[in-house]
Each structure stands twice: as C-alpha cells, then as structure tokens.
Amino acid sequence: MRILVVEDEASMAASLAAGLRTEGFAVDIAADGEEGLWYAAEVDYDAIVLDLMLPKVNGFVVCRTLRDRGDWTPVLMLTAKTGELDEAEGLDTGADDYLTKPFSFVVLVARLRALIRRRGDERPTVMQAGDLTLDPASHHVSRGDTAIELTAREFSILEFLLSRAGQVCSKSEIMAHVWDFEFDGDPNIVEVYVRSLRKKIDLPFDRASISTVRGAGYRLEEDGG
Numbered sequence: 001m002r003i004l005v006v007e008d009e010a011s012m013a014a015s016l017a018a019g020l021r022t023e024g025f026a027v028d029i030a031a032d033g034e035e036g037l038w039y040a041a042e043v044d045y046d047a048i049v050l051d052l053m054l055p056k057v058n059g060f061v062v063c064r065t066l067r068d069r070g071d072w073t074p075v076l077m078l079t080a081k082t083g084e085l086d087e088a089e090g091l092d093t094g095a096d097d098y099l100t101k102p103f104s105f106v107v108l109v110a111r112l113r114a115l116i117r118r119r120g121d122e123r124p125t126v127m128q129a130g131d132l133t134l135d136p137a138s139h140h141v142s143r144g145d146t147a148i149e150l151t152a153r154e155f156s157i158l159e160f161l162l163s164r165a166g167q168v169c170s171k172s173e174i175m176a177h178v179w180d181f182e183f184d185g186d187p188n189i190v191e192v193y194v195r196s197l198r199k200k201i202d203l204p205f206d207r208a209s210i211s212t213v214r215g216a217g218y219r220l221e222e223d224g225g
Contacts, residue, residue: 002045003046004028004029007029007049026179028045028180052078079098097111099111110137150197156178158201158220161210165220174190209221
C-alpha cells in the first residue's frame, strides 16, 4: 500500500518512511502543507500521515482542503500539541484518526492498517483467496498449512492483488501503489516480480492464482487458483 507522509521535521519524516518501508509500504514524503496537497492531487494514496504544525499550510487546512476537493483518502493526523480541542478540530476538519507525539510506531502502523481496511469496502484483518492467506500485521503468507517466504516487494504486490481479488490490475496501478513517487525504472519490473510470485505461491502447489490478462494487466483469482 502507498502512504504519503507530510512532516516538516526531516529526521521524523525519514524515520517514519524507513519504518513504513520496512513494513512493506511505498512511501512519499512532503515537507510542508503545500507540497502535501500537490502530492495528494497527483497520486492515489491508500492513507496519509499528516503532521499538524506544518510550514506554509498547516495540517488542519490541508485536511479540510482535501475533503473540500472530494478526496476521502484516510488521514492519520500527528501533533506535538495536546488537548481535546486540537483533537476535536483535527477530526472535525476530516481526519480519520489522531496520534499525539511521542507515539508508538507499532500503534501508528496498526492504526494505518485499520484505516486502510475501512476505506471503501471492508477488508478483513487477514486477506484470503481460497487457501492462499496473507496477514499484513505479521507479514505471514501461506498456502494451507505451508508458510511461504516473500521479499518485501513481493509481499506488497501480493497484498495489492489480494485487495482487488477478481479484478484486473494494470502494471501502472500496481506500480502506483507499490513503488514510491521517485521510482523511474522500467515498468516491466512488475513482470519480473509477478513471475517471482508465481514461482513461490503457485508452481509448488500446482496452482495458477495470478493470471495475465493480455493488454490489461494481472488478476488474482478469488478462489486462489
């Protein structure tokens, strides 16, 4: 899943981005409110981590502007300020959740995953297609009782395909959610990772869960192949 972090404190932004990437997210960073609004207009994010005290445009205005645009991407607001009025104002401007600094990174990730699950159609805590299961929280993938080891990128692609099981996902859609904004490599890298995924989740089990839809993209079968 792809996350936008809007945070002006460089060390905090870098730390958040590094931790989220370790958890399998693709991450873009904006250093002020104006840049955050630009990124949000250009990219379809699964969630936004939004600091309250930002240069140029503060978090309250960023969140209100997003909602006025009709952008309902889940927003997790961060602030060093305390007090019920700040929390209430953040939620009233359209934020979906709220964390006060300092916070637990484990809690932040758990809340992000909860927000993403609630976006649009409800997503279960553990994603499943037939006997193929993926647990985003524990990074565990299995076929039946057999655990499958995936790289972080393979895991992210499988998570995205499972979130849209039965639907055709184009290469550009996969790249938009799995790679960050600065990636300028060959889009055919998606083929490489899909081929690698098939070798791990399909071939050893005599399955064909990921099908190629010629000229359109890839589809993960709802029954797990």
